[in-house]
Structures are given as structure tokens and as C-alpha cells.
Amino acid sequence: xxxxxxxxxxxxxxxxxxxxxxxxxxxxxxxxxxxxxxxxxxxxxxxxxxxxxxxxxxxxxxxxxxxxxxxxxxxxxxxxxxxxxxxxxxxxxxxxxxxxxxxxxxxxxxxxxxxxxxxxxxxxxxxxxxxxxxxxxxxxxxxxxxxxxxxxxxxxxxxxxxxxxxxxxxxxxxxxxxxxxxxxxxxxxxxxxxxxxxxxxxxxxxxxxxxxxxxxxxxxxxxxxxxxxxxxxxxxxxxxxxxxxxxxxxxxxxxxxxxxxxxxxxxxxxxxxxxxxxxxxxxxxxxxxxxxxxxxxxxxxxxxxxxxxxxxxxxxxxxxxxxxxxxxxxxxxxxxxxxxxxxxxxxxxxxxxxxxxxxxxxxxxxxxxxxxxxxxxxxxxxxxxxxxxxxxxxxxxxxxxxxxxxxxxxxxxxxxxxxxxxxxxxxxxx
Ligand SMILES: NC(=O)c1ccc[n+]([C@@H]2O[C@H](COP(=O)([O-])OP(=O)(O)OC[C@H]3O[C@@H](n4cnc5c(N)ncnc54)[C@H](O)[C@@H]3O)[C@@H](O)[C@H]2O)c1
Numbered sequence: 001x002x003x004x005x006x007x008x009x010x011x012x013x014x015x016x017x018x019x020x021x022x023x024x025x026x027x028x029x030x031x032x033x034x035x036x037x038x039x040x041x042x043x044x045x046x047x048x049x050x051x052x053x054x055x056x057x058x059x060x061x062x063x064x065x066x067x068x069x070x071x072x073x074x075x076x077x078x079x080x081x082x083x084x085x086x087x088x089x090x091x092x093x094x095x096x097x098x099x100x101x102x103x104x105x106x107x108x109x110x111x112x113x114x115x116x117x118x119x120x121x122x123x124x125x126x127x128x129x130x131x132x133x134x135x136x137x138x139x140x141x142x143x144x145x146x147x148x149x150x151x152x153x154x155x156x157x158x159x160x161x162x163x164x165x166x167x168x169x170x171x172x173x174x175x176x177x178x179x180x181x182x183x184x185x186x187x188x189x190x191x192x193x194x195x196x197x198x199x200x201x202x203x204x205x206x207x208x209x210x211x212x213x214x215x216x217x218x219x220x221x222x223x224x225x226x227x228x229x230x231x232x233x234x235x236x237x238x239x240x241x242x243x244x245x246x247x248x249x250x251x252x253x254x255x256x257x258x259x260x261x262x263x264x265x266x267x268x269x270x271x272x273x274x275x276x277x278x279x280x281x282x283x284x285x286x287x288x289x290x291x292x293x294x295x296x297x298x299x300x301x302x303x304x305x306x307x308x309x310x311x312x313x314x315x316x317x318x319x320x321x322x323x324x325x326x327x328x329x330x331x332x333x334x335x336x337x338x339x340x341x342x343x344x345x346x347x348x349x350x351x352x353x354x355x356x357x358x359x360x361x362x363x364x365x366x367x368x369x370x371x372x373x374x375x376x377x378x379x380x381x382x383x384x385x386x387x388x389x390x391x392x393x394x395x396x397x398x399x400x401x402x403x404x405x406x407x408x409x410x411x412x413x414x415x416x417x418x419x420x421x422x423x424x425x426x427x428x429x430x
Contacts, residue, residue, distance in 0.1 A: 004086050004087065005028070006030055032109075088118075125160055131277055180195050228265075231262045309347075
């Protein structure tokens with residue numbers, strides 16, 4: 001069977017995948033965001049996951065050429081452009097609402113779109129992170145209703161979670177082993193073969209779609225809980241006046257000690273996915289203790305960090321009211337422009353509640369996006385003398401800054417990430 005791929009949702013996950021498929025198959029990228037499509041068609045990826053040069057190598061200006069050449073990527077907002085595809089891969093967001101409940105609307109909308117063009121013999125594969133059951137219990141009914149076709153008779157579904165780590169230029173999509181699953185053994189085989197043809201690291205065929213869904217969500221739950229544990233340790237050791245990072249370094253000399261570090265847990269994966277599993281557990285009548293307490297602990301770390309900085313300023317005879325603090329980093333993680341669900345904003349807001357003036361410097365974040373999302377302007381570069389410098393995100397540029405040159409006499413440095421030279425004068429770590 002000739003494979004024609006459609007990727008639904010061209011974000012951090014969808015675009016790198018589309019580029020890989022496009023090297024082998026005619027691939028159409030569909031997204032509802034017209035600005036994103038225009039940028040991609042002009043050869044630029046603002047998420048910086050795909051180099052512009054690599055994108056331009058696969059981008060094609062028309063649908064006919066990708067069909068004729070048997071490869072290439074065409075991006076579009078028009079649903080009719082994906083009607084000739086036979087593999088639909090859905091990579092849309094799975095956020096939570098303000099009450100931390102899963103929001104399946106993008107998945108449902110994407111399923112409605114695919115349902116409109118679904119034909120006999122097609123495959124629909126979901127990659128978005130979900131709780132077990134979403135593909136078969138929430139998405140398949142939408143596909144069936146809109147298409148008037150029957151799953152496992154007329155069309156087939158699959159699930160293959162994405163495991164990329166944004167900003168990581170080493171472990172890119174093809175270098176991470178991919179879990180796959182299908183709605184029948186035959187469908188699972190076809191889907192597994194499709195991924196095997198582009199993922200050089202290989203694939204792992206899970207026995208069912210629910211197993212594959214559950215496996216992905218627990219990867220992130222596990223990280224969240226492990227980080228919550230070291231965050232708790234940081235709170236304990238701060239009270240005991242022991243440097244947590246030094247304790248962790250010493251403990252990590254044992255072969256089976258897990259090397260997690262304390263910090264802010266943001267982004268749209270680790271800080272979000274545990275709520276998906278928790279919701280499903282609660283629906284099934286089980287209240288998850290560890291998962292939710294890990295979440296609570298991690299969600300409170302921004303306030304904790306700000307409180308620690310203020311205490312340290314007072315202990316060091318620095319003013320708090322009206323003082324100037326430089327915050328280094330607003331994105332949710334290092335060397336990545338993504339500000340969604342960043343927890344650095346909690347530190348900013350909490351410091352402001354103490355009437356501290358906070359300047360935020362972040363060469364990775366888009367200033368307009370920050371203004372639209374949080375209502376303040378990033379500084380272009382630090383020019384003042386500050387009472388405290390707070391490193392919230394370990395962007396590579398920050399590691400070379402001469403921090404003492406930004407400080408008033410006796411000013412302090414607070415290192416949330418534990419990456420700065422520990423011998424620096426007046427340095428404190430989370
Ligand atoms: N970003 C990561 O590092 C990462 C890693 C592994 C898994 N995931 C999971 O992958 C999924 C996608 O995440 P992401 O970071 O790529 O999201 P994203 O926000 O970067 O991209 C999603 C894209 O989907 C588009 N979209 C939204 N609704 C749509 C619809 N109905 N039809 C077509 N396009 C639509 C958006 O415009 C956007 O361009 C999520 O479930 C996420 O949890 C993300």
C-alpha cells in the first residue's frame with residue numbers, strides 16, 4: 001500500500017515528526033493556526049525544534065509535487081488537502097484547565113476533522129499524551145460518528161506516544177525508541193512497520209492501545225514524583241542548613257541512587273500529565289495519594305523559592321521593599337523558547353507581592369509572547385545593579401555571565417538549578 005501521511009497539529013511534536021516522514025513519504029501537515037502554517041511554508045520553525053535549513057529541504061510549495069516525488073512536506077489549514085492521505089497522525093495539545101482537569105477539546109476537534117476525510121482502509125494514530133482509554137473511548141466514537149464508518153472494520157486506530165524532550169538536540173525524534181500499538185493485531189503490525197521505517201532507534205509494539213497510553217503517562221508521572229521528592233529534601237535540608245545539591249552529589253555515588261535535582265516543574269508534559277492519570281484514577285474510584293501530593297509539592301515551589309530569596313535578602317541586610325531583583329529565565333526549561341505553563345512566573349509574582357521590582361532577562365523567550373501572556377516586558381539586557389540575582393532557568397548564555405557585575409555590594413545570587421560555580425561569593429542554592 002502506498003503510504004500518504006497527514007500530521008494533524010504541527011507543534012513541538014508534530015513538526016519534527018512531519019519532517020521525518022516527509023523524507024520518505026508524501027506528507028501533509030495540517031494545523032488550524034494560519035500564522036504557524038505561513039511561517040513553516042516560509043521555512044521557519046519558531047519552536048526551534050527543526051533547523052530552518054532542514055525544514056527547507058523537505059518543504060514543498062504545492063501538493064502535486066509531493067505526490068509526484070513520493071516525498072516532501074506541504075503544510076496547510078485546508079482540510080481538503082488531507083483527503084488523499086491514508087495515515088492520519090494526531091499531535092494536538094492535551095492541556096488542563098484552571099481546575100487542573102484534562103481538556104480533550106483539541107483531540108475531539110482534530111478527530112472531527114479527520115472524520116470528515118476518513119475512508120475505508122485508513123489508519124488514525126494518536127500521539128498526544130492522554131490517560132488510558134482516550135483513543136478508544138473518546139476519539140473513536142467521534143471518528144465513527146463523523147465519518148459514518150466503523151472502527152476495526154472500515155478503518156483502524158493506533159497510539160504511539162511521543163517521547164521527545166524539547167531543546168534536546170541529541171535525542172531527537174528518530175533516536176528515541178518509539179512505543180506503538182494498534183486496535184487489532186494486524187493494524188498494530190502495519191502501524192509498527194510505518195514507524196520502524198523512520199525511527200532509527202526502533203520500535204516497541206505494546207500489546208494494546210491502553211497499555212501504550214498508560215506507559216507514556218506514567219513516564220512523566222514518575223519524573224514528577226522523583227522531582228517532588230528532591231524538592232521535599234531541599235526544603236528539609238534548607239532548614240537544617242545543609243546544601244542539598246552537595247547531599248545529592250554524595251548520594252549519587254551509589255550505583256542505584258536516582259540523580260534527580262530540585263527545581264521548578266513547568267511545561268506541558270511533566271507538570272500536566274499526572275493530572276490526566278489522576279483524573280482517570282478518580283473516575284475509577286481511586287484517589288491517587290502520591291501522584292497528587294507530588295503535584296502539589298512541585299506546584300508550590302515557585303512561592304517557596306521567592307520566599308527563600310526574600311529571607312536571604314533580609315538575613316544579608318538587604319532591603320526587600322522596593323529592592324531590585326534580576327530574574328534570569330522565564331521559559332519552562334533551559335535552551336528552549338517555550339513559556340507555556342512555566343513555573344518561573346510563580347517566582348516572579350510572589351516576589352512582586354513583597355513589593356520587589358523584578359527585571360526578567362531571557363534571550364530565548366519571545367518578548368511579545370511574554371507580554372501577551374504575562375503582561376510585562378522582558379529587559380533586553382541587565383543594566384542596573386541588583387540586590388539579588390536569581391537564576392531560574394539554566395540557559396547556556398547565563399552560565400557565562402559575570403553575575404557579580406550586576407550586584408550591589410553584598411548582593412546575593414540564588415541558583416534554583418544548581419549550575420553556577422558554588423564558590424561564587426554570596427551564592428545560595430535551592
Ligand atoms: N512538547 C513536548 O515536548 C512533548 C513531548 C511528548 C509529548 N507531548 C505531547 O504531544 C502533544 C502535542 O504537544 P506539542 O508540545 O506539540 O503541542 P503544541 O502546542 O506545540 O502544538 C500543537 C499544535 O496543534 C495545533 N492544533 C490545535 N488544535 C488543532 C486541531 N483541532 N487541528 C489541527 N491542529 C490543531 C496547534 O495550533 C499547534 O500548532 C501533547 O499531548 C503533549 O502532551 C509533547
